[in-house]
Amino acid sequence: METERSLREKCGVFGVFGHPEAPLLTREALLALQHRGQESAGITVATGGELRTVKGMGLVPQAVPEGALSPLRGTAAIGHVRYSTTGASELQNAHPLAFLVRETPVAIAHNGNLVNAVRLRRELAEAGALFQTSTDTETIVHELARRLGGPDRDWLTALGEALLRVAGAYALVLLVPGALYAARDPLGIRPLALGRLGPAWLVASESCAFDAVGAAFVREIEPGEIVRLDAGGLQSARLPAPRRALCVFELIYFARPDSQIGGISVHEARKRLGRRLAQAAPAEADVVLGVPDSSLPAALGFAEASGLPFELGLIKNRYVGRTFILPSEGERRAGVRLKLNPVPDVVRGRRVVLVDDSIVRGTTARRLVEALRQAGAAAVHLRVTAPPYRHPCYYGIDTSLAEELVARSGSVEEVRALVGADSLAYLGLEDAIDALGMGDGFCHACFSGQYPVPVGEAGGKRSLETGVVG
Numbered sequence: 001m002e003t004e005r006s007l008r009e010k011c012g013v014f015g016v017f018g019h020p021e022a023p024l025l026t027r028e029a030l031l032a033l034q035h036r037g038q039e040s041a042g043i044t045v046a047t048g049g050e051l052r053t054v055k056g057m058g059l060v061p062q063a064v065p066e067g068a069l070s071p072l073r074g075t076a077a078i079g080h081v082r083y084s085t086t087g088a089s090e091l092q093n094a095h096p097l098a099f100l101v102r103e104t105p106v107a108i109a110h111n112g113n114l115v116n117a118v119r120l121r122r123e124l125a126e127a128g129a130l131f132q133t134s135t136d137t138e139t140i141v142h143e144l145a146r147r148l149g150g151p152d153r154d155w156l157t158a159l160g161e162a163l164l165r166v167a168g169a170y171a172l173v174l175l176v177p178g179a180l181y182a183a184r185d186p187l188g189i190r191p192l193a194l195g196r197l198g199p200a201w202l203v204a205s206e207s208c209a210f211d212a213v214g215a216a217f218v219r220e221i222e223p224g225e226i227v228r229l230d231a232g233g234l235q236s237a238r239l240p241a242p243r244r245a246l247c248v249f250e251l252i253y254f255a256r257p258d259s260q261i262g263g264i265s266v267h268e269a270r271k272r273l274g275r276r277l278a279q280a281a282p283a284e285a286d287v288v289l290g291v292p293d294s295s296l297p298a299a300l301g302f303a304e305a306s307g308l309p310f311e312l313g314l315i316k317n318r319y320v321g322r323t324f325i326l327p328s329e330g331e332r333r334a335g336v337r338l339k340l341n342p343v344p345d346v347v348r349g350r351r352v353v354l355v356d357d358s359i360v361r362g363t364t365a366r367r368l369v370e371a372l373r374q375a376g377a378a379a380v381h382l383r384v385t386a387p388p389y390r391h392p393c394y395y396g397i398d399t400s401l402a403e404e405l406v407a408r409s410g411s412v413e414e415v416r417a418l419v420g421a422d423s424l425a426y427l428g429l430e431d432a433i434d435a436l437g438m439g440d441g442f443c444h445a446c447f448s449g450q451y452p453v454p455v456g457e458a459g460g461k462r463s464l465e466t467g468v469v470g
């Protein structure tokens with residue numbers, strides 16, 4: 001799971017309207033979405049005519065202690081787990097962000113990146129807007145404020161007009177007293193789902209959050225759809241949505257296997273990729289291993305299609321912190337070593353197929369191959385269920401710097417030599433899309449360089465602090 005250390009998800013969002021336990025239910029849901037961001041977490045509750053926010057740095061249990069929520073009574077809430085991809089990792093930028101928009105308290109939480117935020121921010125500042133954070137998300141709030149002419153102005157329409165100004169990826173939830181809005185960008189790059197729990201409505205980045213609170217998955221929020229949830233029920237509006245471009249990497253790696261995205265279970269999607277990889281790049285081997293956790297379904301698929309036995313040959317120590325937060329390469333290597341350990345009895349004297357979902361910098365793959373050899377593997381054939389990762393993502397995934405992407409300049413043979421495997425094969429893009437069996441409505445820019453939303457105006461993670469684009 002190279003990605004766990006080198007690609008960082010930006011965020012998960014959740015919202016509930018019409019449930020007496022909205023604050024605690026939101027906290028439970030955020031725990032289920034924790035894999036999407038570990039830097040900060042927060043919850044905003046609508047209580048009477050006010051919005052109250054609890055947020056902090058770190059994982060959900062530290063950032064939003066249960067005790068801090070118990071005094072908050074309310075039937076509507078939104079929540080967020082964050083890994084920063086725009087704006088520094090600090091409490092001021094942690095979501096939900098709270099504002100006063102024309103006398104109305106507003107809280108917003110966002111997953112994704114806006115690619116024209118630097119220009120919009122400049123234009124809004126020139127028109128008198130005062131920014132409180134260095135996140136791209138705040139531009140949406142200022143665009144909304146400009147379109148809310150008075151108390152009678154319809155918020156659904158105003159939000160739609162504001163969203164027409166922004167470009168990029170967003171799955172967002174916005175809370176005001178008496179209503180909750182949820183919106184997904186016109187290409188549906190980031191996922192967003194709608195759920196039901198009794199009379200309450202829920203929205204979440206992934207359906208696994210619904211399972212965590214005993215709710216039912218109803219459907220996806222469609223690309224370009226904006227929903228308003230209030231005491232009257234659900235109202236929906238649509239932005240023009242030319243086509244679909246769901247992030248294919250959500251299926252390959254980011255999402256939890258027990259979620260459903262784009263009409264398919266993520267577990268099944270990964271098995272299909274593994275099966276296709278076994279057909280496209282078979283290996284002379286005795287056993288198939290997957291890199292825990294995200295590559296296990298793909299390894300199962302590979303084993304199924306190749307007729308080789310699947311074994312749990314790498315054990316993950318769940319009590320070691322995530323390795324990507326370790327600052328130096330040396331510490332990262334030590335972290336990987338502590339975190340994933342081969343089972344000698346499984347690999348000793350056997351030719352191993354190791355299935356992983358990506359190779360980004362190559363550090364982890366090299367370490368795993370080395371560890372398998374030390375444990376006695378007779379050969380290690382590395383199989384990757386995605387094409388080579390060659391281009392940075394501008395839509396909400398914090399990739400390594402372009403120059404750190406090992407496949408960007410290296411050939412497959414060079415990467416193989418670097419990681420020390422006996423053989424290396426990636427799944428081709430066409431094969432991956434075909435194996436998923438969901439048509440071609442995907443963003444695959446990090447593999448193909450074909451960006452579905454032009455990224456010429458996009459800045460880096462700190463561009464809103466520096467004003468530097470590109």
Ligand code: SF4
Nearest residue numbers: 247248393443445446
């Ligand atoms: S560039 Fe890659 S990681 Fe980013 S949204 Fe597209 S498919 Fe997902």
